[in-house]
Amino acid sequence: MKVSDKKSVNDNEPIGSELHALIKENIREYAMYIALVFIFIYFNVLTNGLFLSSRNISDLINQTGYIAVLAVGMTLILIIKHIDLSVGYVAGFLGAVAAIFLKNGWNVWLVIPLTLFFGVCVGLYQGFLVARIGVPAFVTTLAGMFIFRGFLSRVTAGTGTIIVRDEVFRAISNGFLPDLPFGGNLHVLTLLIGILAVILVIISQIRQRNSMLKYNFKVMSLPIFISKILFMSVIILLVVWILAGYRGIPWTAVIVGVVLFIYNFMLHKTRLGRYIYGIGGNSEAAELSGVNVKNVTMFAFASVSMLAALSGILYTSRLSSATPTAGLGFELDAIASSYIGGVSVNGGIGRVTNTIVGALVIMSLTNGMNLMGVDVSYQYVVRGAIFILAVAFDVKTRGKRR
Amino acid sequence: MSENILEMRGIIKEFPGVRALNNVNFKVRRGEIHCLVGENGAGKSTLMKVLSGVHPYGTYSGQIIYNDEEQKFKSIADSEAVGIAIIYQELALIPELSIYENIYFGHEVTEGRIINWNQTIVQAREMLQKVRLNVNPSMKIKNLSVGKRQLVEIAKALSKNVKLLVLDEPTAALNEDDSENLLELLIQLKHQGVTCIMISHKLKEVVAIADTITVLRDGATITSMDAEKTKISEHEIIKNMVGRAIENIYPKRKKKNPGPVFLEIKNWTVYNPVSEREILHDININVRKGEIVGIAGLMGAGRTELALSIFGNVPNYKITNGEIIVDGLRKKLKHPKDAIKAGIAYVTEDRKGNGLVLIQDIKYNTSIANLEKLTEGIIINDKKEIQVAKDYQKSINIKAPSVRQIVGNLSGGNQQKVSIAKWLFVEPKILILDEPTRGIDVGAKFEIYTIMNKLVEQGMSIIMISSELLEILGMSDRIYIMSEGSITGELKGEEATEQKVMAMATRVEEVME
Ligand SMILES: Nc1ncnc2c1ncn2[C@@H]1O[C@H](COP(=O)(O)OP(=O)(O)OP(=O)(O)O)[C@@H](O)[C@H]1O
Numbered sequence: 039m040k041v042s043d044k045k046s047v048n049d050n051e052p053i054g055s056e057l058h059a060l061i062k063e064n065i066r067e068y069a070m071y072i073a074l075v076f077i078f079i080y081f082n083v084l085t086n087g088l089f090l091s092s093r094n095i096s097d098l099i100n101q102t103g104y105i106a107v108l109a110v111g112m113t114l115i116l117i118i119k120h121i122d123l124s125v126g127y128v129a130g131f132l133g134a135v136a137a138i139f140l141k142n143g144w145n146v147w148l149v150i151p152l153t154l155f156f157g158v159c160v161g162l163y164q165g166f167l168v169a170r171i172g173v174p175a176f177v178t179t180l181a182g183m184f185i186f187r188g189f190l191s192r193v194t195a196g197t198g199t200i201i202v203r204d205e206v207f208r209a210i211s212n213g214f215l216p217d218l219p220f221g222g223n224l225h226v227l228t229l230l231i232g233i234l235a236v237i238l239v240i241i242s243q244i245r246q247r248n249s250m251l252k253y254n255f256k257v258m259s260l261p262i263f264i265s266k267i268l269f270m271s272v273i274i275l276l277v278v279w280i281l282a283g284y285r286g287i288p289w290t291a292v293i294v295g296v297v298l299f300i301y302n303f304m305l306h307k308t309r310l311g312r313y314i315y316g317i318g319g320n321s322e323a324a325e326l327s328g329v330n331v332k333n334v335t336m337f338a339f340a341s342v343s344m345l346a347a348l349s350g351i352l353y354t355s356r357l358s359s360a361t362p363t364a365g366l367g368f369e370l371d372a373i374a375s376s377y378i379g380g381v382s383v384n385g386g387i388g389r390v391t392n393t394i395v396g397a398l399v400i401m402s403l404t405n406g407m408n409l410m411g412v413d414v415s416y417q418y419v420v421r422g423a424i425f426i427l428a429v430a431f432d433v434k435t436r437g438k439r440r
Numbered sequence: 441m442s443e444n445i446l447e448m449r450g451i452i453k454e455f456p457g458v459r460a461l462n463n464v465n466f467k468v469r470r471g472e473i474h475c476l477v478g479e480n481g482a483g484k485s486t487l488m489k490v491l492s493g494v495h496p497y498g499t500y501s502g503q504i505i506y507n508d509e510e511q512k513f514k515s516i517a518d519s520e521a522v523g524i525a526i527i528y529q530e531l532a533l534i535p536e537l538s539i540y541e542n543i544y545f546g547h548e549v550t551e552g553r554i555i556n557w558n559q560t561i562v563q564a565r566e567m568l569q570k571v572r573l574n575v576n577p578s579m580k581i582k583n584l585s586v587g588k589r590q591l592v593e594i595a596k597a598l599s600k601n602v603k604l605l606v607l608d609e610p611t612a613a614l615n616e617d618d619s620e621n622l623l624e625l626l627i628q629l630k631h632q633g634v635t636c637i638m639i640s641h642k643l644k645e646v647v648a649i650a651d652t653i654t655v656l657r658d659g660a661t662i663t664s665m666d667a668e669k670t671k672i673s674e675h676e677i678i679k680n681m682v683g684r685a686i687e688n689i690y691p692k693r694k695k696k697n698p699g700p701v702f703l704e705i706k707n708w709t710v711y712n713p714v715s716e717r718e719i720l721h722d723i724n725i726n727v728r729k730g731e732i733v734g735i736a737g738l739m740g741a742g743r744t745e746l747a748l749s750i751f752g753n754v755p756n757y758k759i760t761n762g763e764i765i766v767d768g769l770r771k772k773l774k775h776p777k778d779a780i781k782a783g784i785a786y787v788t789e790d791r792k793g794n795g796l797v798l799i800q801d802i803k804y805n806t807s808i809a810n811l812e813k814l815t816e817g818i819i820i821n822d823k824k825e826i827q828v829a830k831d832y833q834k835s836i837n838i839k840a841p842s843v844r845q846i847v848g849n850l851s852g853g854n855q856q857k858v859s860i861a862k863w864l865f866v867e868p869k870i871l872i873l874d875e876p877t878r879g880i881d882v883g884a885k886f887e888i889y890t891i892m893n894k895l896v897e898q899g900m901s902i903i904m905i906s907s908e909l910l911e912i913l914g915m916s917d918r919i920y921i922m923s924e925g926s927i928t929g930e931l932k933g934e935e936a937t938e939q940k941v942m943a944m945a946t947r948v949e950e951v952m953e
């Protein structure tokens with residue numbers, strides 16, 4: 039065996055061939071971004087610029103939020119080779135529960151944690167069945183789908199739609215970060231946050247690269263690395279610029295950001311995260327390495343149901359009401375987001391950051407088609423088709439990389 | 441037709457960061473048994489994967505001439521179509537189906553479009569006769585031993601009219617009897633005109649049956665030796681494999697003075713609820729500090745079950761009686777985590793099945809069993825982790841371009857070293873090694889033995905479960921012999937001989953009464 043001990047590929051490799059290798063290795067991820075850009079351009083052209091308008095991008099973010107948080111939880115479940123079909127109606131039901139509490143005049147700061155707590159309880163119940171009793175997750179959560187659909191119908195039976203009047207609650211998915219007192223037409227705080235984000239990205243990328251260099255790991259060559267950073271910065275600034283033209287950064291974006299940060303941190307920096315990937319990769323090996331597979335599985339189910347509760351809160355807030363059909367099809371969107379974001383159908387592989395982009399792909403499609411007035415029936419077909427295409431592409435490219 | 445059935449010319453195959461095959465030339469004569477040997481990671485399996493179309497045409501450079509024609513296999517199906525069959529170490533049979541269904545899986549015996557099952561069974565019986573396997577073809581695969589499954593695989597290949605049979609470490613998981621049986625079968629097939637390529641790390645069998653021995657090292661052909669006319673010695677093969685002579689592959693320990701008893705298992709009786717059988721009967725063993733205790737026995741004697749039931753009982757057996765005493769204290773080990781805490785580590789026999797997370801890299805697998813040590817607050821210290829992985833990579837010589845290499849892409853022997861690294865990192869007081877050198881080359885074996893010696897010299901205890909008698913005899917201070925779930929004998933290292941151990945390992949009836 040000959041081991042190449044080059045410090046980085048750029049030592050004597052032309053940039054062209056490095057790019058080629060880079061694309062080949064990351065084709066999945068790049069395909070997702072290309073799809074996203076393509077969708078953006080396509081809808082923007084067809085809607086005469088409406089799609090990329092400040093207002094619609096804000097809307098898109100609010101719309102993506104409730105699927106994005108759900109998809110983050112679903113990613114964990116899919117990594118450990120389970121599935122949760124019940125999340126849609128859990129979201130619908132718990133959203134309605136929150137609405138009822140609010141209607142009865144409970145304080146919103148009590149209602150939100152309480153709802154999340156109920157979510158954890160639901161997850162522990164399903165996790166218990168899967169991890170301790172050994173009922174397959176598919177069966178457990180299919181039953182859950184029926185049970186919570188029933189619950190949702192029950193609590194909305196008397197009243198039908200439950201209107202939410204609480205201002206704080208409504209702001210979660212309709213409100214924006216307030217601006218600084220000065221500023222005028224443009225949203226200054228938004229721009230500041232954007233610039234801060236760019237700086238943070240640059241610093242963290244450079245630090246990461248340096249530490250990899252220190253250990254002689256393969257890194258991108260300098261020109262490609264710089265183009266990557268430039269590209270990321272431009273995208274961030276572009277989004278921020280667009281948002282600043284309307285009312286700034288939506289609260290939903292903040293919430294998704296916090297959830298994303300926590301889960302990304304957990305998956306990549308803590309033991310729990312390692313164990314989750316280990317269970318997905320080879321659960322027997324994980325168990326024999328001292329990992330308590332049952333407990334970790336319980337955790338994953340508790341966490342996805344808690345995020346379902348959060349999703350329900352976001353959705354109810356967005357509509358300012360709880361409806362008897364809330365949550366319908368969320369599970370499919372969440373699963374699709376994960377797969378589009380590169381979670382492996384065989385488990386063990388996946389990143390929540392990419393899942394969020396996957397969610398953006400799915401919701402951009404929905405949003406764009408809504409703008410164009412495409413009938414819902416076609417929308418279902420398109421979403422289903424994109425979903426299966428993403429998975430087929432994934433399976434195919436993974437097979438090649440073996 | 442020329443004398444050579446196969447010629448591979450100038451084969452180059454690269455993986456990211458690794459050139460696995462560097463201009464390999466390889467010739468196989470018609471009707472011979474050709475053994476392919478070399479260190480772990482030398483490129484043996486890769487070469488055979490190129491031959492069989494697993495790595496399709498276009499992903500390597502060089503030429504494959506088979507039966508005087510250049511071949512461009514795009515898939516396994518292409519190579520099978522011209523009579524090449526490859527049998528991997530991880531067998532590809534379907535456990536829930538019967539033998540005959542498996543043999544004809546994918547090329548069913550049909551009449552028109554309908555499967556003729558009666559004819560299938562008749563033909564399957566013929567194939568089984570050819571491989572001298574005397575069982576009912578309707579038996580399910582899951583009820584067969586590993587050795588018999590291997591024979592079914594060969595029967596399957598024969599049913600496809602194979603001309604060139606490739607076996608990748610076929611005897612690695614077989615006991616002596618089954619191995620011998622298999623080798624005899626290969627010789628018989630040779631007389632029937634089937635050419636055979638066999639990869640093996642067991643040099644004794646290579647010497648016994650090879651007509652030609654080709655040695656690969658670092659992705660290149662070192663030599664091809666004609667063993668038909670002149671006898672080639674193991675020493676000579678080893679010299680070519682590792683580039684230097686290894687005099688005694690069981691290194692001697694400097695000081696041998698075992699301390700007090702560290703681990704004791706008393707009256708250990710275990711029942712398996714799945715098979716509804718008592719699998720371990722009243723086992724009593726102990727291990728001292730600084731001692732290597734071997735557990736010998738035939739395949740299926742219950743050695744792995746014993747290890748698993750001690751090490752946190754993951755398979756959920758019912759432990760009906762007995763106790764574990766670690767360093768004088770009675771312990772209840774309900775989960776591997778408890779066992780690790782008590783200072784026990786267990787390197788599993790099946791590194792791919794339950795030892796490693798193959799889709800993760802070396803550093804992940806090295807640290808997974810002891811992340812506590814790398815955690816500061818709640819954060820895992822990446823830098824420390826990389827350093828630890830690198831240290832082990834160096835100290836036990838894991839061949840890989842970096843510690844970020846995916847373990848599934850390593851050669852078998854290097855995977856085994858990663859599993860050992862993982863358990864060394866938990867700094868155990870007692871290490872249970874289950875078939876530690878299965879599928880490992882002589883050089884690496886020597887290294888692993890050296891590591892074992894160093895560890896016991898530092899006061900660690902080692903239990904070594906192995907089906908390789910010579911290794912048990914060469915390394916152990918004391919040997920327990922197991923048969924059918926019972927301990928049937930105990931021998932001191934110096935008084936143990938092959939005959940004595942084998943006699944005890946097959947001593948079944950007397951014990952049962
Ligand atoms: N799919 C792959 N991706 C990357 N590297 C690979 C892949 N397959 C094999 N390699 C590398 O190629 C080299 C040769 O591996 P190969 O499995 O052929 O060795 P081997 O001679 O069969 O060893 P062993 O005796 O341990 O089975 C090794 O360094 C291995 O890490």
Ligand SMILES: [Mg+2]
Pocket residue numbers: 484485486608851852
């Ligand atoms: Mg091999």
